[in-house]
Amino acid sequence: MAFSKAGATLCNVVLSILITSSFIVPSSAGAFVGMNYGLDGDNLPSPQQAVDFMKKHGMAQVRIYDTNAAILNALAGSNIQVMVGIPNEEILSVGESNVTAANWVKKNIATYLPNTNITGIAVGSEVLSDYPSLASVLLPTINYVHEALVAMSLDTQIKISTPIAASLIEDSFPPSQASFNQTYARTVIEPLLDFLSQTGSYLLINIYPLDIYQQNQKVMSIDYALFRPNSGIMDSNTNLLYTNVFDAMIDAAFSAMAELNHTDFSVVVSETGWPSRGDTDEVGVSVDNAATYANNLVKHILNNTGTPRRPGIAINTYIYELFNEDRRQGATSEKNYGIYYPDQTPVYSLDTTGAGMISVTGPANRTWCVAKQGVSSSSLQAAMDFACGEGSADCSQIQPGQTCFNPDSVPAHASYAFNSYYQRNSMASGSCDFAGVATVTTIDPSLGQCIYPSGSQGNQSISIGNLKSSGAGSTYCQSLILLGPIIMLVSTLRLDLVVQL
Ligand SMILES: *[C@@H]1O[C@H](CO)[C@@H](O)[C@H](O)[C@H]1NC(C)=O
Ligand SMILES: *[C@@H]1O[C@H](CO)[C@@H](O)[C@H](O)[C@H]1NC(C)=O
Ligand SMILES: *[C@@H]1O[C@H](CO)[C@@H](O)[C@H](O)[C@H]1NC(C)=O
Ligand SMILES: *[C@@H]1O[C@H](CO)[C@@H](O)[C@H](O)[C@H]1NC(C)=O
Ligand SMILES: *[C@@H]1O[C@H](CO)[C@@H](O)[C@H](O)[C@H]1NC(C)=O
Ligand SMILES: *[C@@H]1O[C@H](CO)[C@@H](O)[C@H](O)[C@H]1NC(C)=O
Ligand SMILES: *[C@@H]1O[C@H](CO)[C@@H](O)[C@H](O)[C@H]1NC(C)=O
Numbered sequence: 001m002a003f004s005k006a007g008a009t010l011c012n013v014v015l016s017i018l019i020t021s022s023f024i025v026p027s028s029a030g031a032f033v034g035m036n037y038g039l040d041g042d043n044l045p046s047p048q049q050a051v052d053f054m055k056k057h058g059m060a061q062v063r064i065y066d067t068n069a070a071i072l073n074a075l076a077g078s079n080i081q082v083m084v085g086i087p088n089e090e091i092l093s094v095g096e097s098n099v100t101a102a103n104w105v106k107k108n109i110a111t112y113l114p115n116t117n118i119t120g121i122a123v124g125s126e127v128l129s130d131y132p133s134l135a136s137v138l139l140p141t142i143n144y145v146h147e148a149l150v151a152m153s154l155d156t157q158i159k160i161s162t163p164i165a166a167s168l169i170e171d172s173f174p175p176s177q178a179s180f181n182q183t184y185a186r187t188v189i190e191p192l193l194d195f196l197s198q199t200g201s202y203l204l205i206n207i208y209p210l211d212i213y214q215q216n217q218k219v220m221s222i223d224y225a226l227f228r229p230n231s232g233i234m235d236s237n238t239n240l241l242y243t244n245v246f247d248a249m250i251d252a253a254f255s256a257m258a259e260l261n262h263t264d265f266s267v268v269v270s271e272t273g274w275p276s277r278g279d280t281d282e283v284g285v286s287v288d289n290a291a292t293y294a295n296n297l298v299k300h301i302l303n304n305t306g307t308p309r310r311p312g313i314a315i316n317t318y319i320y321e322l323f324n325e326d327r328r329q330g331a332t333s334e335k336n337y338g339i340y341y342p343d344q345t346p347v348y349s350l351d352t353t354g355a356g357m358i359s360v361t362g363p364a365n366r367t368w369c370v371a372k373q374g375v376s377s378s379s380l381q382a383a384m385d386f387a388c389g390e391g392s393a394d395c396s397q398i399q400p401g402q403t404c405f406n407p408d409s410v411p412a413h414a415s416y417a418f419n420s421y422y423q424r425n426s427m428a429s430g431s432c433d434f435a436g437v438a439t440v441t442t443i444d445p446s447l448g449q450c451i452y453p454s455g456s457q458g459n460q461s462i463s464i465g466n467l468k469s470s471g472a473g474s475t476y477c478q479s480l481i482l483l484g485p486i487i488m489l490v491s492t493l494r495l496d497l498v499v500q501l
Helices: 003-010 047-056 069-074 088-094 098-108 132-151 182-198 209-215 245-259 287-302 377-388 410-424 476-500
Strands: 033-037 061-064 081-086 117-123 159-161 163-165 177-180 203-207 233-235 240-242 267-272 317-319 368-371 438-441
Touching: 033 047, 033 287, 047 069, 061 317, 069 081, 081 088, 088 098, 088 132, 098 132, 117 132, 132 159, 132 182, 177 182, 177 245, 182 245, 203 245, 209 245, 209 287, 240 245, 245 267, 287 317, 368 410, 377 410, 410 438
Parallel strands: 033 061, 033 317, 061 081, 081 117, 117 159, 163 203, 203 267, 267 317
Antiparallel strands: 233 240, 368 438
16 A cells, blocks of 8 residues: 555655546446455564464455465465565566566466466556656566466466556546546556456556545545545536545546546456554544444445446455554554454454455454553652562653653653553453552553554564565655665666657
């Protein structure tokens, strides 16, 4: 994702979208809901544990961001279909020639077949918005990979596409007016759409209604972003009524595609989700909103509701994301898109009744220990001294400069210390008392980046040490810096091409 999210906050990517016309897209069987599984965390389950977890929960579709061998091996023999990825940083090397692409396919795809059911390859993620310098190599890479699949007779089973950011679609409301970013519409998007059409593939799009809501708060209600009942917004060109951002964005994509004469295939949502926790200035972020979005989204997708422009059409969708990823860069929300904590307990309950894709889960009953209100500072200070001293609570985070130093108050610091003591004593009854100045709460006292642990949350440290295969966009800005010289090289090559032309 959260490329669009990271992009919006870190890289100042402009958000917007598209247009209209009539479509003839065959509606297939029911739509599926899949999961994005990113690895940018230092406390995640091992690939085998994660795959066992997916099986246990009946998940049938997963998307990963690379071709991680441990995950693909763990998926062997399962009923789970997987879309793999070529990370942005690897596009140049994979797409260098038809030979490098063929070798990549041999090593990273063919090796795992047929035991692992690889059904798609996402080439890069939000390349055109976030790595504009790679624009010129995107299609050649896609074509080389496709030729390699054809040569191995794998092209029917495995579809290739590339996830675009919603921001690539401009003037997205009303949807009937939308069109693709003019810089790329004719040069890259049109040939891309031709390719997707010819190969029976689909357009991948990342949709983050929270970002759109945050940028349009003055004119948009949060109900419209969350699929909650609202009066909707009419598209005056089509007289279609939009009651949620998700549908409006997809119809904007359909309009932009139609403008390029493509009404012959559909879109798949490669990422969509809502974070459960954010920094204090991140409007609209909460566990309740995350739960509302995910539950309404799943209902919407599984019902095959379609969109106002294309009622009844299946919109296959991958939720972003399976587990929270604590190493993602950027705002706190970036680390908190997971449906599950890394310890595999749910962040909130997600009902997928009728789908059979993901089982119904219930949130864990977590408890925390905090300072009682109205207690004198001196009593709290005394209790905190005990907790941090003899009590062996972890009080490192409330020291100056650490993540829980602010708010710099005795009640806040005491709460952190009490909770640490309580958790270290396995939340045993009696371990949250401190002579009557502490109390147990079911409301998570975490604030911004300061996380109050509870249960086994944050108590695992299984390192899988594969940062490179991190979730989509998280590390984009950093990677960009690392790739600086290469990107300049590509830019130079492009200039050469232009000059030659
Ligand atoms: C690569 O392309 C060249 C020239 O078109 C062709 O001769 C060669 O067989 C191709 N190699 C592979 C592995 O596809
Ligand atoms: C792989 O997934 C496809 C659906 O895309 C399905 O038709 C096929 O039976 C699956 N293959 C195996 C071996 O499970
Ligand atoms: C289109 O994309 C380019 C490259 O990312 C960007 O510089 C430009 O601002 C975009 N155009 C619009 C109108 O947003
Ligand atoms: C779309 O098709 C129409 C009618 O055939 C044609 O006039 C127009 O140029 C086409 N547009 C594109 C982008 O190919
Ligand atoms: C399910 O689809 C029907 C039409 O097929 C629609 O009337 C209804 O509102 C949809 N429900 C949800 C939750 O999207
Ligand atoms: C969590 O609490 C609810 C309500 O208090 C209770 O119904 C449920 O069984 C509890 N779940 C677990 C896993 O303890
Ligand atoms: C944290 O992990 C340790 C070691 O694995 C374990 O002994 C302890 O019970 C765990 N604490 C909680 C609260 O789960």
